[in-house]
Amino acid sequence: MLTFLSWAMIVVFMYVILTKKMTPFSSLVLVPLVFALIAKLIGVANEGSIGTWIMEGIGKTSNTGLMLLFAILFFAIMLDAGLFDPITAKMIQFAKGDPLKVLIATAVVAATVSLNGDGTTTTLICVSAFLPIYKKLNMKIMNLGVLIIMQNTIMNLLPWGGPTARAMAVLGVEADILSYLAPGMVLSILYVIFIVAPFMGRKERNRLGIVNMTDEEMAQLTVITDPEVQAIRRPEKWLFNVILTVGLVGWLIAGSFIEAIYQPPFVLFLVGTTIALLVNYPDLKDQGKRISENAGDAVSVVILVFAAGVFMGLFQGSGMADAMAQSFITIVPEALGGFWGLVVALISVPGTFFISNDGFYFGILPPLAEVGYTYGFTNMQLALASLMGQAFHLLSPLVAFIYLLLRLLDLDMGEWQKESAKWLVGVFIIFVGTALALGYIPLYIPQ
Template structure:
């Protein structure tokens, strides 16, 4: 009981200090779970979950932290080189022509930029990787938003919403976990597809349109002349001109396309029957890509050192947050607080809701996948919910679908590593971004639930004897 209280207390205090900006995300992710873990150990309620071999490990904060960091270390290192790669491409001017064409296309109208953002974010998110989506969208659109004086909050929200939807593709992660735990086949994608399509259209034609109305009211709609457009796109800063490499545009473009293409292809090696050697970890791809980009664009050692030094600060600030998230997860799970929180989700459900168990799972999956990692929810909580659901007459497919509805909010969780990259690049405050995104994510959640119920894939209610 005390461990459950500590779990809820830690979550509430963590969200409070983040929302009220009492502590930075970095210090919050480390200090708050550390304090609550120490309390759990001091009171004797810490209860580490058994390992893969079924053996319960000893209570050891150091091991908890190392276990947590091991889950985020690959992501952190990959982000380090991914940020360096795209920063070098920005320095070399790869995205200047894209920015120029988009500005000429928009001609001062925020609507065109916002619609383009939503469409591009959806398309890039098809590979299910939030880091890739963030890097590509931010690299292409941040210069445009800044030049047109548009709110970067809109960019941050549109990117996360579209990635949230596409994250339901089987190679995105949560769907694969639900399929494995409940032993359902790939037909689940055909059941999810209508809701996903409607949600993408909702983001493009409702969310982006609503943002556009606000931006038009704030900025006005002016048709810029060619001269004004030229002034917006011209680069006059001597320091920027010195590091630009316009002659390498073709090479940089091909290198980036190959890199992203290989990254996406690696996700489909099994489905396409490709040779296993094609599947490369993103970490290696970005590492090699960064080295090639440096050698070609800045062959002199002093220039390479200068570019690394200039961009390392941004990379490090993201990476330390990723490792801090690992510390948070390690302490939260290692102390047993994650299991206590998960069990409380199950135990607080009244038996009177048995007939609406599909909706119960859908609603639990929202806070469940926000406060607990996907692994913790799908491998820890879902089996318990599913066992009860089967006794109430619900089949595995309907419960698997229900468990994925809460993914509408999952990517807003501070436990998701790549959001720190998005927040860093856009300069957004986590609390404000979460609040702005959540109100639109609620619409996605409703669309998901209504669609699977309306199409008969999940019973709304099963009468109980």
């Protein structure tokens, strides 16, 4: 009966998510609560109370939630202060009228702006900066759309990005997951900048040649015309903001390897956010306005993490997780057990494309992980494996901001998906190949 309830719960959860009958937040709390209560009432649940299970689950996700809250606020403040503006301007000056340089500059700026983990922000900044150049030089707009989505796909794996935060919450891993993701991410970014963009650029250069643009024409491309945006920029604080950002992220990564300097990630971003506010916006009213205007993005992510804690607490505390894992083992051929990390990585491709991140990580990953434990795989290995399919996730029609990207660039979704996918295969191979080569995901565990 407990096995039946566990599968029924996942089916109901997936149904309400995919049909949008309930929000992810509501479904993460109410669906497992109803099934846990049923298991309690008919006497098949483990010993313990509903409240205790929930608190245990939230306890496992609280550090992730706190880290995300301050990480999102920190990068939002850096964006407001204009941290990325000089980088964009320098790249435009570097590109001038050479299509090859324009494409390389696009890749660099898209990767840099994606540091805050938000696809909408990346789209708006990159399209505003580069679309006029592409049009002026008669370049293929499709290339712009492909490079933006590729770099955002890679940077979306940062711990404060959506999918990684969900994997962390579900499997209880800390922000040191970044140290395992970083090699594949760095290689993928270099692949886009030094292979994909130059390949596109050489084709465009052969087709169009090189057009000389005056300094005045280039300057016009970077002028901020919105007075409200201009008012919150802090160009005089740019160097300080660079040092603060690089130092914070560097400390976060280094702390994963050097125990003596390790600090909880939420502490680093808490202190970083406070310093960023005090230095860039010393006036109390300005500080309050920056927090209130950026809090919505942070809260919408953080409440999902705590709701995931409720889901996992009830799923595991009631015994449904164990029951489902045992049933899964009887279904999956034993010969595949030792390759479970690779199996999860392959499942994550269609899983994160056809199902929302909420549906996959909160609905599909828990039973996959329970099976993985029985074959000897760890939380970190399974979390990494589940993120491999993110190479294609942002091409999914379920991703909201891509419609903004397609509308601004006037691109056909099907053609854009096809063109992007052929390059993103390389990103997927780099992700998986790097994780396997470095031993972060075992290719095979003898059974």
